[in-house]
Amino acid sequence: MLFLSALLLLVAFLVGSLPVGHALLTRAGVNVRATNAHNLGVENVLRRVGPGLAFATAALDAAKGFLAVLMASSLHVPDVTVLSALAAYLGHLNPPRRLYGETPPRGRGNLVLLGVLAGLAVTGAAPLWAAALPVVVYAGVSGYWGFVSLGTLAGLAAFTLAMALLPAGVPSRLAALGLLVAATWRFKENLGRILDGTEPRLGDQVPLAGKRSDEVVSAFMIHPMTLEDFWVTQRFAWLRPLVARGLISEASVRQMAESIRPMKVGELRGIRTVDGKSIRCYLLSSPLLPDVFRDQPELATRRAIEGARLAHELGAEVVGLGAFWSVVGNKGQDVQAAVPQITVTNGGAYTSGTIKAAIPGILAHFAATGRDLKDATAAVVGANGVVAFGIARTIAPQVKTLIMIGRDMERLERSAATLRRAAKDTEIITTTAYDTLQEADLIFTATSDPNPVIFPHHVKTGAWIFDEGRPADVDASVLARPDVRVIPGGVVRPPGGMTTNIDLQFGAGAVPACLAETLIIAATGEHGRKSLGAQTLTENVNFFVEEAQKLGFEVVD
Template identity: 85%
Template sequence: MLFLSALLLIVAFLTGSAPLGHAVLSRAGVNVRVNNPHNLGVENVLYRVGPQLAAVTALLDAAKGLLAVLMAASLGQPEVTVMAALAAYLGHLNPPRALFGDTPPRGRGNLVLLGVLAGLAVTGALPLWVCALPVLVYAAVAGFFGFVSAATLAGLLAFTLAVAALPLGPAAKLAALGLLVAATWRFKENIGRMLDGTEPRLGEAVPLAGRRSDEVVAAFMIHPMNLENFWSARRFAWLRPLVEKGIVSERSVRQMADSLRPMKIGELHGIRTVDGKSIRCYLLSSPLLPDVFRDNPDLATRRAIEGARLAQELGAEVFGLGAFWSVVGNKGIDVQAAVPELTITNGGAYTSGTIKAAIPGILEHFAAEGRDLKHATAAVVGANGVVAFGIARTIAPQVAKLIMIGRDAERLERTAATLRRAAKDTEIIATTSYDTLKDADLIFTATSDPNPVIFPQHVKSGAWIFDEGRPADVDESVQAIPGVRVIPGGVVRPPGGMTSNIDLQFGEGQVPACLAETLIIAATGEHHRKSLGQQTLTENINFFVEQAEKLGFQVVD
């Protein structure tokens, strides 16, 4: 009997994992990863695939649960039948990778649950009221709160409590509890979204690529710069007092952050271009801290790829890599190769464009205050990078002396040699020492360092500093030096009244230029303009500057 029970449970698991809906949709030419209900909701699946296909796949899912329970009921043991219900649900949630490859579709399994409840009622394994109770609770919670995930969990909680009250063996009661635990784990991301205020409700129109001609959808990947940023997400805020009281160690929090897959933590609303196009942007995050990008680049690349797949599931047309995400996977090339159906950009072109647009104004204001550029010394920090080199190339012919500071001395000297040929009248120095900044009247900085690199001992009175670094390269204490002016760079104000539930640290209604590039690509449909790898084409820089002006994006100076 034990062997037969185990065999029936295995059969129930395999029945639940059978890719029936997947097969139907795939044969119809539908990308199941993009059109799955885990992220998009039933209403959007109906929109994507139509009512007939949606109904067929729904019936097949319910039939899997029903069939698994009916087969187990042939043994005549209610405990085994309830355990088969759990096995079928687990099979649907975690199908063998052999059936789907490395990335199986992630459904909620609500129809499978409905099927197993019907089976438990029909076979008499459980009283009818016990099987009907979770359905009624589901309907009540969904109708009142509008959250499908919360309704499912509430229904399963009622089911678990009802089964616990029945005169059944512990196996059946543990199986009912297992359904609740499995669903809670499946809905952990939805729970996080509810806490963050980003989970869509029933009836709420969720943006999808191509759904409306006047609306486009993008997604952007961010990460916390420090633990303070980590706590700002409401789903993680509960950890802060535990760390402060020593109950949970900071190291444990960091390890947890490393293990978390990308998640949707926010959304930008209210962006509308001059020509009337609405842009919706999901903010995604895998909460890796800056040191992880340096110490474990393979993990960072893997998380970026997972983020791109999530963006695709959410219906985005373009996926932007922000902050340190922009340098992972060969600056986005590997991410694009892994998810070719989605446009990936690291935002480098428009970031360079905002600098290109801002530098003339900065130099003009500098000269207007009686400062002679032809006798001035300028410094560029992070000159090994593409953005900083672009700055150096722009200002070199306009100043008397240019100091280029970077970490790779050999590469820096080659870059300096190139500039010396183009700006023969300018003295150009390549160095790795920050002490030389003390001579600079103008400082342009664009490093990828997670911590400030410019401190009061590096800056003389009256110096102007254009800080393109994110996070900021200039320590706040520099502001106290007499006459010093620190100008943040690469900050853009999108058109319309943008709002966000996440503080992006760029000021109200403002975003980094790399995010703005993501939005511009989505708005214009010029997906081939994406920025990937080390090279940034001049024609793309000019394109983003021109299109930003046409669409109503404003560089903040």
């Protein structure tokens, strides 16, 4: 009997894992991954492929759950029958990969649950009222709050309670609890999005990938700059007091962060261009801290690729790589190669454009204070980088002395040689020492260092600093000096009344230029203008500056 019971449970698992709905959609020519809104729920399929296919796939999923329970009931052992319900559900959630030939689609499994509940009622393994109770609770919770995942968990909690109150065997009670635990694990991301306020409700119109109307969809990858930023999302806020009390170590949080795949943590809404086009932007995050990008580049690249795939599943046409995401995978090239279905950009072109547009104003304001640029010394920090070298090239002809600071002296010297030919009257100095900043009247900084690099002892009295670093290159202690002026760079205000549930730390209604580039590509459909790799074409820089003005984007001074 024990062997036969185990065999039937294995069969129930295999029946539950059969990709019948997936196969039907695929045979009908439907790209399941591009069709789902990160959850292949029946209402999403109904909205996208019509009632015929939607109800057919729903019926097939329910049928396999019902069949799995019906076969197990042949032993006339209620505990085995209830356990088969759990086995079928687990099979649906975790099918063998070889059945799909790819990563299985992330269906909710609610129709399978409906099938197994019907099977339990028909076979008598559970009373009719106990099998119907979760359906009623599901309908009530989902209908009132609009969250299908919450309704499912509430219904399974009611079923678990009902089985606990019935004179059922321990295996049956554990199986009911197992259904609740499995569903909770399946819906952990949905619960996180509910806490963050980004989970779609029943009836929400989720945009389709590749469909253009008056609304376009984009995505942007962010990450915490410090451990404090980790608590910004509500799904992780509960950890903060535990860490503060020493119940959980910071090292444990960091380790957990490295294991978390990309997830949707926020949205930008209310962005509307001058020509009336609405831009929705999903904020995605795998909460890697800056040191991880430096120490584990392979992990960071893998997470960026996963983020691009998630963006595509969510219906985005373009995904931007923000902060340290922008430098992973050869500055986005490897990410684009791995996920060709969506446009990937590191935002370098418009970032350079905003800096190019801001520098004349900064120099003019500096000169207006009575200082002569021809007698001034300027320094560029991070001059080995594309953005910082662009700054150096712009200001070199206008100042007496230019100090280029970087990490690679050989590269610095090659860059300096180019500038010396173009600005023959300017003294150009290359160095790796930050102490030389003490000689600079103007400092332009654009590094990718995860920590501040400029401190009060580096800065002379009355110096101006243009900080393009993300995170900031200038330590907070410098801001306390009243004689020093720090100007943040690369900040843009999109058109319309932008709202978001995530503080991007660029000021109300403002975003970094790399994110703005993502929005502009989505709005214009000019996907060939994407920024990838180390090279930034001048024509693309000019394109984004011009299009930004046409669409209503404003550079924040």
